[in-house]
Amino acid sequence: MDNRSEVREFLMSRRARITPEAVGLVGGANRRVEGLRRSEVAALARVSVEYYAKLERGAIAGASAAVLDSLASALQLDDAERAHLLDLARAADGIPSSGRTRRRTTKPELTRPSLRWALASITDAVAFVRDPRQNLVAVNDLGRAFYSPVIGEAGRTPNLARFQFLDPVSRDFYPDWDLFAEMCVAIMRAEAGRDPHDKGLQDLVGELSTRSETFRHLWAAHDVRIHGAGTKRFQHPLVGELTLAYEELAITAEPGNVLLIYSAEPGSPSAERLALLASWVAHPLPQDG
DSSP states (O other): OOHHHHHHHHHHHHHHTOOGGGGTOOOOSOOOSSSOOHHHHHHHHTSOHHHHHHHHTTOOTTOOHHHHHHHHHHTTOOHHHHHHHHHHHHHHTTOOGGGOOOOOOOSOOOOOHHHHHHHHTOOSSEEEEEOTTSBEEEEOHHHHHHTHHHHOSSSSOOBHHHHHHHOTTHHHHOTTHHHHHHHHHHHHHHHHHHOTTOHHHHHHHHHHHHHOHHHHHHHHTTOOOOOOEEEEEEEETTTEEEEEEEEEEEOTTSTTOEEEEEEOOTTSHHHHHHHHHHHHHHSOOOOOO
16 A cells, blocks of 8 residues: 555545534635645644645655644544554654554464463453454354354455455344444554555455445545444344444554454343353254264
8 A cells, every 4th residue: 555645545535524614714605625725724734835735745754743733633633533644654754553563464373372262261252353454363162153154164264344345144244234334444444554564454455445336435435443442233143133342452462463352231132142142152052963
């Protein structure tokens, strides 16, 4: 991914979404640009028009923290977007983001035994490790049953983005499919800003852009997201609807990989259904024959 074009398109997309009225300016009927003009962003950020135009052309290398902070404020960036802008600036300066070494391998890494043991110790919640390319690199037993529509029978490493955009089953598994699609792409876009040299992620974006019109549209929006915590709805083929709370935890020993834990509110119908799924995992039905 070309860093200059990423910077250019991100800044242009953020500028286009802000109306003059939102920043206390008079819009008028004869404006030829969507959103703010470059000169208006420059004034809000307290930089020259020439310098802002240079930044928006993608020449962000060397921009100071103060300039980036002023620019983020002028463009009304949220926390995820601010972090993305800083990641793009670090990449332009040749600095790996958050201490992460640059990755060029396309193969998911083998999970450490101690991490697998930790996952196995979690029995009442779905737990899995996801890498920056949306691969499920490790899951606990309940997670394997929960994500059976994603994991399938066998084959290549299960990938949440491929499942989301290329497998029709995902529309049954995710009742809020559109929301999940936006979240998936926004997380991938943030990862691309953190590590533009990740060939595996580049290849995945290329594959999905070729095969999914929805993905292409969402990728072009340049929206970014910090996952963190929240709730999601699922429609599991065995136990029905589940509303689960999720927590995302960074794995310090494996920069870029995250541990996600999905749990149900105690005493809720979702908790009962998740417990039922866990009981089937612990006591599988005998096979015929």
